[in-house]
Amino acid sequence: MTLLGQFSLWTALLVGLWATLLGFSGRWHARPELGVAVTRAVYALFGVLVVASLSLWHGLITHDFNIEYVASYTSRNLPGYYIVSAFWAGQKGSLLFWAVMLSGFAALAQWLTPAKYRSLMPYVGAVTSSVVVFFVIVMLFAANPFARLPFTPPDGNGLNPQLQNIGMVIHPPMLYLGYISITIPFAFAVAALLARRVDAGWIQAIRKWTIMSWLFLAIGITLGMWWAYVELGWGGYWAWDPVENASLLPWLTMSAFLHSVMIQEKRGMLKRWNMTLIIGSFLLSIFGTFITRSGIIASVHSFTQSNVGYFFLAFLLAAGILSYTLLYTRWDRLEADVQLESMVSREAAFLYNNLLLVGIAFSVLWGTLFPILSEAVRGTKISVGPPFFNKVNVPLGLMLLALTGIGPLIAWRKASIRNLQRQFVVPLGFGLVTLAALMAVGVRDPYPLIGFALAGFVTGTLGQEFWRGTSARHVMYQESYPVALGRLVSRNRRRYGGYIVHLGALFYFVAFAGYAFRTEMEATLRPGDTVSLKSPFGHTYTFTHVGVSQFEQLNRVVSQASVQVAKDGAPVGVMSSEKRQHFSEPTPGLRQKSFEPSTEVGIRTTLQEDLYIVFAGSVEGTEEAVYRFTINPLVVWVWIGGLVLVVGGLIAMWPGGAAGGTLRRGQAGYEVRLAGTTSGVGT
Amino acid sequence: MTSRRVFLLHGLVGALPALLHAGPAAGQQQPLAGQGEAGELRDPAAAGRPRDRATQRDNDEYINQIEHRLQCTCGCTLDIYTCRTTDFTCTFSPALHKEVLALRDEGKDADAIIAAFVAKYGEKVLMAPKPEGFNIAGYVVPGIAILLVGSVMAVLMVRRSRLTAATAAAAPLGGEGTVPGASADEMERLRRELREFDE
Numbered sequence: 001m002t003l004l005g006q007f008s009l010w011t012a013l014l015v016g017l018w019a020t021l022l023g024f025s026g027r028w029h030a031r032p033e034l035g036v037a038v039t040r041a042v043y044a045l046f047g048v049l050v051v052a053s054l055s056l057w058h059g060l061i062t063h064d065f066n067i068e069y070v071a072s073y074t075s076r077n078l079p080g081y082y083i084v085s086a087f088w089a090g091q092k093g094s095l096l097f098w099a100v101m102l103s104g105f106a107a108l109a110q111w112l113t114p115a116k117y118r119s120l121m122p123y124v125g126a127v128t129s130s131v132v133v134f135f136v137i138v139m140l141f142a143a144n145p146f147a148r149l150p151f152t153p154p155d156g157n158g159l160n161p162q163l164q165n166i167g168m169v170i171h172p173p174m175l176y177l178g179y180i181s182i183t184i185p186f187a188f189a190v191a192a193l194l195a196r197r198v199d200a201g202w203i204q205a206i207r208k209w210t211i212m213s214w215l216f217l218a219i220g221i222t223l224g225m226w227w228a229y230v231e232l233g234w235g236g237y238w239a240w241d242p243v244e245n246a247s248l249l250p251w252l253t254m255s256a257f258l259h260s261v262m263i264q265e266k267r268g269m270l271k272r273w274n275m276t277l278i279i280g281s282f283l284l285s286i287f288g289t290f291i292t293r294s295g296i297i298a299s300v301h302s303f304t305q306s307n308v309g310y311f312f313l314a315f316l317l318a319a320g321i322l323s324y325t326l327l328y329t330r331w332d333r334l335e336a337d338v339q340l341e342s343m344v345s346r347e348a349a350f351l352y353n354n355l356l357l358v359g360i361a362f363s364v365l366w367g368t369l370f371p372i373l374s375e376a377v378r379g380t381k382i383s384v385g386p387p388f389f390n391k392v393n394v395p396l397g398l399m400l401l402a403l404t405g406i407g408p409l410i411a412w413r414k415a416s417i418r419n420l421q422r423q424f425v426v427p428l429g430f431g432l433v434t435l436a437a438l439m440a441v442g443v444r445d446p447y448p449l450i451g452f453a454l455a456g457f458v459t460g461t462l463g464q465e466f467w468r469g470t471s472a473r474h475v476m477y478q479e480s481y482p483v484a485l486g487r488l489v490s491r492n493r494r495r496y497g498g499y500i501v502h503l504g505a506l507f508y509f510v511a512f513a514g515y516a517f518r519t520e521m522e523a524t525l526r527p528g529d530t531v532s533l534k535s536p537f538g539h540t541y542t543f544t545h546v547g548v549s550q551f552e553q554l555n556r557v558v559s560q561a562s563v564q565v566a567k568d569g570a571p572v573g574v575m576s577s578e579k580r581q582h583f584s585e586p587t588p589g590l591r592q593k594s595f596e597p598s599t600e601v602g603i604r605t606t607l608q609e610d611l612y613i614v615f616a617g618s619v620e621g622t623e624e625a626v627y628r629f630t631i632n633p634l635v636v637w638v639w640i641g642g643l644v645l646v647v648g649g650l651i652a653m654w655p656g657g658a659a660g661g662t663l664r665r666g667q668a669g670y671e672v673r674l675a676g677t678t679s680g681v682g683t
Numbered sequence: 684m685t686s687r688r689v690f691l692l693h694g695l696v697g698a699l700p701a702l703l704h705a706g707p708a709a710g711q712q713q714p715l716a717g718q719g720e721a722g723e724l725r726d727p728a729a730a731g732r733p734r735d736r737a738t739q740r741d742n743d744e745y746i747n748q749i750e751h752r753l754q755c756t757c758g759c760t761l762d763i764y765t766c767r768t769t770d771f772t773c774t775f776s777p778a779l780h781k782e783v784l785a786l787r788d789e790g791k792d793a794d795a796i797i798a799a800f801v802a803k804y805g806e807k808v809l810m811a812p813k814p815e816g817f818n819i820a821g822y823v824v825p826g827i828a829i830l831l832v833g834s835v836m837a838v839l840m841v842r843r844s845r846l847t848a849a850t851a852a853a854a855p856l857g858g859e860g861t862v863p864g865a866s867a868d869e870m871e872r873l874r875r876e877l878r879e880f881d882e
Binding site for chain 1: 722742760
């Protein structure tokens with residue numbers, strides 16, 4: 001099967017090159033059948049890469065340890081679902097995963113894009129194929145997943161225990177899908193520039209792709225946070241690690257794009273900026289891959305260092321130079337249709353929002369690269385960790401949260417004083433009441449205080465938006481409130497889906513603010529010993545060590561330490577944390593320990609707080625156990641926020657929305673000037 | 684060797700009085716003295732690296748805050764506190780923790796301890812660079828960039844909004860709130876559409 005895999009990769013290279021050259025040549029302008037040939041080549045590319053993927057999966061499932069990749073990431077006793085996920089667990093497999101998924105997205109784009117955009121599709125096919133070709137070249141010449149060993153080991157190394165978690169089965173592919181799918185909007189942007197069709201058409205064509213890509217990134221990032229929280233055992237979910245930062249960068253610029261593209265749709269403004277953002281997002285996705293795979297910056301997430309980093313750096317530079325040069329040559333065609341009318345308008349709020357989102361992206365990028373810069377300038381190695389990022393980004397994040405509440409309150413085009421008064425009273429009231437309540441209970445830490453107060457303000461904004469829309473429907477159509485709410489959302493999916501996304505973001509911020517109040521302690525307990533820890537909410541937990549039991553489970557020996565937990569004296573149950581020593585069994589009866597023992601934390605989640613216990617180890621081989629106990633306030637709101645954000649995103653991208661109608665209305669509305677409606681209208 | 688069941692029983696029996704007497708005063712976070720018998724594990728090596736007993740000093744907030752500012756030298760990129768309380772297999776962070784404690788025992792305060800670490804391990808041991816010299820750029824460049832771009836944006840926005848206002852004032856329209864050739868009904872419809880669009 002590896003021969004078939006190798007053959008498929010070489011075929012993919014040839015087919016991809018054919019699609020790239022044919023698409024970019026533009027000869028299909030004169031001979032339309034060549035345009036069809038590009039589309040068919042894109043489908044064929046997907047087909048051969050599916051064959052290559054199946055070949056690798058065959059090797060994984062049949063334990064063909066002569067394949068170096070299979071021997072490196074699996075073992076005979078690895079549970080089946082981890083054998084499947086081993087496909088993307090290592091560098092080489094993940095490159096193949098990237099290539100096959102990208103070719104799949106490219107095929108879908110060719111298939112699903114409406115006929116009116118057909119003139120762009122050969123260029124789109126050329127761009128997507130060129131990216132696929134790059135990944136195939138990396139595999140063929142630097143990281144071949146089908147490389148064979150000179151011998152066949154009796155068993156493989158197995159999968160790192162920390163990757164043996166359901167989060168790691170889902171998190172990497174989600175993140176990859178986010179990175180990968182950015183290529184489609186990028187391809188449309190480049191196609192629009194090449195075809196000199198830079199009207200709003202390409203934006204319409206990519207709308208769902210951009211939301212989907214943004215959603216995949218959001219899901220991937222949130223799942224990564226969840227995995228770090230439940231698996232790594234340090235009690236947190238975000239460490240500002242370079243690889244984490246790399247995933248955040250395109251998400252931030254895509255968030256900026258999703259906002260600014262509305263200005264282009266409604267007002268015909270920001271065309272250059274939107275092109276810049278979409279190209280930048282694609283480059284940042286490649287940059288993230290470069291960071292992860294080059295080993296240029298120290299990270300706990302990095303793949304094994306190899307020379308693929310040079311390939312990615314070269315590709316990054318080439319793609320950046322070519323894309324921005326192309327954009328420069330079309331600069332004049334991207335003139336805005338109309339100019340901004342007022343600094344106090346929805347458009348201006350979107351611009352501030354873009355400034356902050358891109359500013360945060362820049363500060364994260366700057367902080368991530370600053371160690372390299374410092375070493376180049378001063379010759380001194382430094383570290384840039386959470387204290388730096390928190391200091392720089394927390395104020396920016398709070399400003400962004402404030403804008404999340406302000407934006408929807410300001411009218412399009414130009415807001416009047418009356419509009420501002422009418423809109424801001426309730427949200428400001430919510431914010432001030434929250435602030436007063438927190439100060440009354442003794443919260444003095446400025447950042448969390450501001451964060452919670454702003455969360456109150458944004459809640460007021462969102463609540464007001466939903467309430468006004470719902471009650472208007474209730475009055476106009478005599479619908480019951482639940483029906484009115486449902487129809488309000490379903491008939492304005494984009495707008496209210498966006499608000500639901502904002503609600504999800506609000507939950508994230510609340511959870512982040514709550515993290516400032518975490519409490520923790522270490523304790524050594526013999527069976528029967530008790531220790532207590534006070535929650536920031538005022539109650540006290542007591543933990544009584546029950547004992548440590550050892551047993552075998554699947555491919556590991558488990559040492560499970562348990563504590564009886566009580567809240568203010570009332571029992572709440574038993575919590576356990578484990579040490580897992582994994583082993584491989586190359587031949588029956590012959591066991592070998594594989595990897596260091598890993599830790600499984602015990603978590604008890606409520607809406608208020610998480611109890612988080614970690615069995616650190618035993619003292620002198622006895623049941624006397626060392627624990628770390630942590631109380632993490634409001635953590636569950638990160639996961640709820642992620643869920644709400646995804647629901648909002650799905651609503652916004654669900655087919656049948658009013659995007660086309662909005663565009664038509666926008667264009668119709670602004671082709672004429674109506675002086676009497678420029679102020680004081682709208683919400 | 685005592686069976687697991689016996690130990691669980693001991694644990695539960697030991698837990699009962701502890702639960703009955705639970706509730707040390709709010710705010711107290713103290714491990715209590717042992718009440719049960721500690722048995723031996725069947726496979727101690729499977730339970731991870733042998734651990735020393737935690738002491739009150741391991742929970743000393745002052746020490747922990749110092750360790751949050753210092754990076755573990757094992758290459759994990761985590762701070763000493765997080766590393767020593769996370770994977771529990773690192774042999775570097777417990778040793779570094781002991782170094783911090785020893786320096787504290789010498790009467791050094793947080794800044795002196797951190798300075799001692801920088802002298803020994805280099806500037807890389809700091810979780811965030813000191814805001815001095817070239818490092819200042821690390822802290823201020825993002826803010827300056829945002830302010831600069833924001834200022835340019837503001838100037839352009841003001842200029843363009845003034846231009847738009849001037850152009851609008853000079854536009855030869857049929858009158859305030861009208862479009863040439865449009866009937867009253869059409870104007871009302873247009874206003875309604877625009878209002879809907881704006882909202």
